[in-house]
Amino acid sequence: MKAVHQVLNREQQRLDFQGALDALKTQDERNRMGQFATPTALALEILSFAEKIVPHGEQIRFLDPGFGTGAFYSALLRTFPASRIAAAAGFEVDPHYAGPALELWADTELDLHMADFTRQQPLEGVFNLLICNPPYVRHHHIVNGEKARIQAASARACGVQFSGLAGLYCHFLGLSHAWMVEGGVAGWLIPGEFMAVNYGGAVKRYLLDKVRLLHIHRFDPDEVQFDDCLVSSAVVWFRKEAPPADYNVQFTFGGTLSNPKICRMVPASVLRVEPKWTRFAQAQVHTGQEAPPLSDFFTIKRGLATGDNSYFILTASQISVRKLPFQFFKPILPSPRYLPQTEVMSDENGNPILNYPLYLLDCNISEIALKNHYPALWSYLQEGRERGVAKRYLCQHRSPWYSQENRPAAPIVCTYLGRSNLKSGRPFRFILNHSRATVTNVYLALYPKPNLARVFAKDPSAVRKIWETLNRIQPQTMLAEGRVYGGGLHKLEPRELANVPVPELAGLLC
Ligand SMILES: C[S@@+](CC[C@H](N)C(=O)[O-])C[C@H]1O[C@@H](n2cnc3c(N)ncnc32)[C@H](O)[C@@H]1O
Structure with missing residues (x-):
């Protein structure tokens, strides 16, 4: 003692x-x-490791x-x-x-x-x-x-x-x-x-x-753990011995050395040809592309960041109680939590058939014009100003602040945050969207590239077949492209989803 x-x-x-x-x-x-x-804590962490x-x-x-x-x-x-x-x-x-x-x-x-x-x-x-x-x-x-x-x-x-x-x-x-x-x-x-x-x-x-080489850990610059001068640092571990012909090196990122946020084994043979090791641990190892990636067929975009969902997204009854002009609202899907199905049907106007349909305010008309012609909407905007919505970062960078980025409805959308221990074994879901509803940034939107759009135009049933194919992709294939966070939460960025190989689609565009 x-x-x-x-x-x-x-x-x-x-x-x-x-x-x-x-x-x-x-x-x-x-x-x-x-x-x-x-710093003492880091020195201790390194010696404990x-x-x-x-x-x-x-x-x-x-x-x-x-x-x-x-x-x-x-x-x-x-x-x-x-x-x-x-x-x-x-x-x-x-x-x-x-x-x-x-x-x-x-x-x-x-x-x-x-x-x-x-x-x-x-x-x-x-x-x-x-x-x-x-x-x-x-x-x-x-x-x-x-x-x-x-x-x-x-x-x-x-x-x-x-x-x-x-x-x-x-x-x-x-x-x-x-x-x-x-x-x-x-x-x-x-x-x-x-x-x-x-x-x-x-x-x-x-x-x-x-x-x-045994292990390379990089700290996450977004996690301010140590002094600024250390945030871009890595801890590199090796043993002095002749390396075998091929072996795996552990790359970790974020969190701490012994409890990193992301971990990936990378073969030394891959490191030999990869110019940027900083891709790891986040990026998937590609050993020569065997199957076409999803990006050959779709442009993938994250859904809309509205700036304040609670203000910009309203129910039909909120719109009618406030007598807001419906032409400035477009349908939008609820978050995946409130959308258990994998197919969204549409009514004759393109509105999704849901128990609680939601609508996104998206208007390009000036406030002065709105004041004259649509006073109810103008009042709602004033309420938004009072609530500080107009001052939010995203809103401040839009003109007018209550307009939205252009994100048309996509025929297929994907959830990209999920746990692998679900009963279904599938952390991510592809949803077939027959409606003209757009999505917020809790989804990734898949827009067909021109070659695929031509297939869809010729044969409308092709969308369904492709959606079924996407839902057959092995969870492991998708998980391997993404990243995992503490607690087993998996996440796929648009670029990572774009990298997912889809051999079943290979013959489609011939
Ligand atoms: C980044 S500091 C690390 C100090 C300490 N090991 C630690 O972790 O807190 C590097 C140290 O190396 C010393 N140094 C610089 N050039 C050196 C050299 N040629 N030979 C020996 N030490 C040197 C510096 O004076 C400095 O104290």
């Missing part, structure tokens, strides 16, 4: 140091040296080549029992941080060097756990012949020559290779940009050819 207290106190002390030391530097100085410390990957019970020999004040070392002490830590070492070039860190950790077994890691003769094959948030120093800040020296040193250490545009963090990765024991595990907190930009090509080759 006492030991736990000591470690916690030490972490608090370290954070105090870190804050005070950072405050003595300008942002520009810290940028040039890549001095942005890892490491604990699950390193072989059970193995003695740990830890290295952090860009030590700072020791966020990872501190987390190591909190994660592994002292009896398992056989060695721990670090390098920190800047005395501003190295000095206080040496003092802070003086009574521990840590072997901390106040030195430039890029100039070290590697202590080969010693360390079996390398954790690092390397300095993110852009290549143009590596000057005076340093770039060529570091490039040559990292190529010697890992066997891959990084581009002249690669930042210092790439060279840290390459240089560290020589320090690791065969079978050792590395976890790198690095900018995710290497997955998408040209200079990252050599980094990706290193990860695929020189080690066995």
